[in-house]
Amino acid sequence: MKRVDEERELTRLLNEDASGLTEHVSALRGHVPNALELGALASSLAVRGIGVAPTTPSASPHAWKKWAAGGAGGAAAIALWLAFAPRAADPAATSAVPPVNNTQEQTSAPIVAPSRPGPPRDARPLGQATAAESEVQPSSEAESLPSSSSAAPEARAPSQEPRAKAPGGAQARSTEARAPRALATAPPTSDVATQPTELELLRDARLAIRSSPAAALGLVDRHAQLYPQGKLSQERELIAISALVAMGRRTAALSRAASFERSFPGSAYRKQVEELLR
């Protein structure tokens, strides 16, 4: 029997044997990382110079252009991180969400595998599965997510079904797209309305690591001054350690990493810190 025919027959047999596990499968599909976790992953890849936001790759062999591309990749990762950050964490982040979200929506079309032999899975009892997946809110990353990943809206599986168009949240974000901001250089002020947000400070700090790690460290210190218990304290410390490593201040980096370990023993960035100091 040809492989395609064999697959078709076996799939038919599986379709006939309704699993009766629809609700449990639906729960497993909802077991996805939240936006902050994905942003942390993007950030960890960006630290390694691997951009995860769609950018125009640099074709230049020159090192400085590669550094710029890496910086752009890092900036893109930060943009992705910003996009994934929960709205409730920082209201200003809503307006600071960059156009990358639009790009994300535009490129979220399902990737169709080059070849999809075998029978379509339409005969599966997708009615119930589809109904479960109708709970999907693809723009969940735009909203403040509960900490329970199981409670987070499940994302659609890729390539099998079309992604639902994001509801108003993402569309609203698209109208708020703004040009990239200049580095935050305003002096500290007690006026909360004008002081830079956590995201702005750390975004600028991350952008500055490669070109001017000392400036990055200054921005990090300012973040610590303005937001000593900020929600992005872990990210601040990661950036600080990165900047110290870039400056060749290994002893200071080790000391700050030790402090990080004490302050955030279960941090998801633990391995990234170890990698930086390797």
Place this chain on the structure above:
Amino acid sequence: MDGPGDQKSAGLSPWTIVDDSEASRAASPRAALETFPEIFQQHGRFLWRTLMNLGVPGHDAQDLCQEVMLTVHRRLPDFDGRSLRGWLYGICVRVASDYRKSARVRREVPEPEPPDVGLEAQQPEQVERARRLERVLAALKQLSEEKRTAFVLYEVEELTLAEVSEAVGAPLQTVYSRIKAARDALRLELSVGGGARETG
């Protein structure tokens, strides 16, 4: 086999710049020429989900997903374009398998209950959903690794049988048998709330 201990990955300097224009595109013209960023955006969360559903604890899932992504990024130029999802999930499955076999896992203290699901949801249906997830994850753990993997890839990730076959490196008939057996075991486990344990 690429895995958590892969030296090439471990030796990557944090300041190494990877030229995406060359390294991030699948080589074969038969492929859809997805770039690494596209793969991350469209598959990243599902690969992470698969790791967790295959038994990787939440606190290790990000590290493992990073391993998967680094492997994908490094090997993407060599991807032959036959089946992107089969290839991606194959990497995911091997990383999860290596993790389970690692010494760290053998010494691991059992997770405190409840696992990373969390019950901070405020609505009864969300609480019920969280509890259902707990139960099915516990039931999945009772399956053999092969059956659990086949079930997760086919039922949850909705890969085709051919893609599952490629991901796990087993013939179609074997994959079919594993899925069928997994369904039977899970139905029993979840209907009676802890029936006979599968030993194979």
